[in-house]
Amino acid sequence: MFSLTLWILAAFLLIISWGKNKDNTINSLKVFLKFFRSMALLILITIWSIGFLLAFLPSEILSKTMGQEAGFNSVILAALFGSIVLIQAFIAFPLAGSLLRQGANVSAIAAFVTTLVMVGVATIPLEIKLLGKKFAFWRNALSFIFALIIASIMGAFLR
């Protein structure tokens, strides 16, 4: 649904652009090709690696790490999991929700959800290629640290 709107929008604007100025439109398509070429192989490799990860990492391991045992270790483990795996939020939230209802550690769940969206170890090669080593490293490192902080505060608030 979302993506269909995007395709229509892109096509629509391309046609308008073509009507206004052909050279500009060709240049914009060149930008498109440049990005596509620089990302394509890396994306394929990333996706395939994620396929391996998901096939070998059963959800029981995930639930065990975020299980009942409180303590900061489980929070860090959950944050690491969230950083490494690349699951859509639409799959991850129901999972996290059922763990929470089973009595999982609130901090651990918060750490998992926060790192899941903000830290992406699997996509770091792509981020380095486009935005540079320093940017990729520090954005992910800082996001990881702040996810732990957010998780700790939430653990104190919600019990």
Place this chain on the structure above:
Amino acid sequence: MKKNLLFPALLFTLFLINILVYFSDSGKGFSIVLFSKNYLLEILSILPPILILIGLFEVWVPKRVIEKAMGQSSGIKGILVSFLVGTAAMGPLYVAFPIGVSLLKKGASLLNTSIFLCVWASIKIPMILFEIKFLGLDFAVIRLTLTIPSIIVISLLLNMILKKSICNEKT
């Protein structure tokens, strides 16, 4: 030359391992392909139109517009603009990387580009609705109110660290 061969070689290695896995455990081998295929389809449905829009953006939007809205001297207004642009997020974070590159090229400040990327990653309205539904209103609201200031602090720190390193490289 060597660098050009690295990615194809990696891809080929994954292919070989996948075949090996398939022969030792056909179910596992098959599910690797299935998971990967799902992700590939998701990316192919969203990345090309975004890249086309980036191309059009680079050609048609004048640099001074972005410089004024999100540049070095845009201040708090720039931060607000970056937040708003970030919430228009469609798709996963890696789709936003090329957009970040374009914004930087057009004169957006590092601070605002980082805010844009972090907001894109973590604040999406459909995602928030999902979080409320499965993790509860309290959980979602507290996490969101903690996330917003975190994003700004992360971006300020990132900006400081990278500026420093750029200065060091120059001297």
